[in-house]
Amino acid sequence: MRAAEHKALRTRLRICEHRVEIPFRDQLRDRPVRQPLFRQSDNGRWYLYSQFEATDARRAFPCFDEPGYKAPWDLTLHVRREDTAVANTPVRSETAEQGGMKKVVFAPTPPLPSYLVALGVGPFEIVAAGHAGQKSTPIRIIVPRGHAKEAWYAVETSAPMLDLLEHYLGTAFPYAKLDNLVIPQTVGFGAMENAGLITYAATIVLAKPDEATLRFKRHYVEAFAHEAAHQWFGDLVTPKWWDDAWLNESFASWLGTKIEDRFRPAWSAGVDPIAARDRGARSDTIVSARQIRQPVTSKHDVENAFDSITYAKGQAVLQMFEGWMGEERFQAGVRRYLAAHAFGSATAEDFVGALAAAGGDAAIRPAFFSFSALCSRGSPAGGRSARRRNGSVSVRQFSRARLLSSW
Numbered sequence: 001m002r003a004a005e006h007k008a009l010r011t012r013l014r015i016c017e018h019r020v021e022i023p024f025r026d027q028l029r030d031r032p033v034r035q036p037l038f039r040q041s042d043n044g045r046w047y048l049y050s051q052f053e054a055t056d057a058r059r060a061f062p063c064f065d066e067p068g069y070k071a072p073w074d075l076t077l078h079v080r081r082e083d084t085a086v087a088n089t090p091v092r093s094e095t096a097e098q099g100g101m102k103k104v105v106f107a108p109t110p111p112l113p114s115y116l117v118a119l120g121v122g123p124f125e126i127v128a129a130g131h132a133g134q135k136s137t138p139i140r141i142i143v144p145r146g147h148a149k150e151a152w153y154a155v156e157t158s159a160p161m162l163d164l165l166e167h168y169l170g171t172a173f174p175y176a177k178l179d180n181l182v183i184p185q186t187v188g189f190g191a192m193e194n195a196g197l198i199t200y201a202a203t204i205v206l207a208k209p210d211e212a213t214l215r216f217k218r219h220y221v222e223a224f225a226h227e228a229a230h231q232w233f234g235d236l237v238t239p240k241w242w243d244d245a246w247l248n249e250s251f252a253s254w255l256g257t258k259i260e261d262r263f264r265p266a267w268s269a270g271v272d273p274i275a276a277r278d279r280g281a282r283s284d285t286i287v288s289a290r291q292i293r294q295p296v297t298s299k300h301d302v303e304n305a306f307d308s309i310t311y312a313k314g315q316a317v318l319q320m321f322e323g324w325m326g327e328e329r330f331q332a333g334v335r336r337y338l339a340a341h342a343f344g345s346a347t348a349e350d351f352v353g354a355l356a357a358a359g360g361d362a363a364i365r366p367a368f369f370s371f372s373a374l375c376s377r378g379s380p381a382g383g384r385s386a387r388r389r390n391g392s393v394s395v396r397q398f399s400r401a402r403l404l405s406s407w
């Protein structure tokens with residue numbers, strides 16, 4: 001905008017409600033370069049997908065692309081008549097247009113941040129996977145044409161896992177439907193928790209019955225439980241800013257493992273957090289290690305926030321506090337947090353405050369923000385010495401091991 005235009009606009013605008021329309025156009029590209037909207041072919045047919053987390057929605061359309069800006073979204077797509085279009089919400093109307101096209105209007109979304117908006121277009125096959133939960137949420141597996149029979153494991157297992165999640169969280173699935181959309185090949189991510197439209201790499205969801213190994217089954221259960229847990233933690237309640245990305249990822253890792261353990265006890269997923277703790281501790285020994293709750297001041301900081309400190313150390317910290325508070329009190333805190341901030345945004349302070357209130361223990365808050373939890377690097381290496389003295393316990397933490405890394 002030229003200076004004169006800017007001045008004229010400034011003098012014309014008054015303080016009141018304005019509607020801004022920004023026309024824009026772009027061209028679809030093929031993955032593998034990282035693109036917010038990209039196309040892929042499978043068996044000679046073309047498909048369109050999206051992947052916005054963390055800061056790529058702004059490259060797809062003009063928007064306030066920060067997690068604290070949650071707003072309802074109205075999506076309208078103009079697509080070929082023979083294609084199916086999916087997005088975060090159910091289709092509200094389809095109208096034929098000229099040139100073999102159709103206009104697909106989706107129902108408005110509940111408030112969402114831009115990074116959770118998602119869509120898919122193509123000659124998909126849609127496989128019904130039953131209903132789950134208090135509101136009988138419909139679950140579907142959406143696959144490239146010709147792959148419907150390979151979705152059988154997701155069809156069998158998704159609804160009972162969603163039931164388990166609702167049962168733990170004590171609140172209904174927040175969206176009108178849960179679609180699971182298969183992408184032939186993902187780059188830079190395996191699965192993504194878009195509200196009401198989870199996307200996955202094909203290798204996580206699709207396998208012929210005689211090729212479905214235990215490893216494949218465990219991978220799908222783990223991925224679905226993690227992404228479905230995000231529908232509450234991240235989607236329903238979103239971090240105000242990326243420094244609390246751990247609220248999303250640590251929690252989804254921790255709860256995903258719990259759900260996997262309840263769903264298939266024979267797999268002993270309950271011991272997985274020990275491996276996660278070790279993974280986190282290994283990353284923590286590097287001198288350049290992040291703290292779980294790291295200040296984020298640039299786009300690159302956001303990328304860094306999605307590492308094993310956030311996922312694995314964060315999961316271990318939640319596990320530790322659950323063990324300290326007791327499972328029931330911890331669960332009550334989680335439910336309190338979700339109820340207080342549903343469809344809104346929250347911070348680590350809000351989460352820990354809810355735990356402390358439910359736990360009835362003032363020590364929870366300072367402990368959570370202490371060395372061992374969110375706001376310090378490094379793990380205790382030498383253990384702790386404790387000794388009783390005059391009826392009180394004195395605890396001393398030894399030095400932390402750090403590695404000088406040449407990476």
Ligand SMILES: [Zn+2]
Pocket residue numbers: 193226227230248249252
């Ligand atoms: Zn995640």
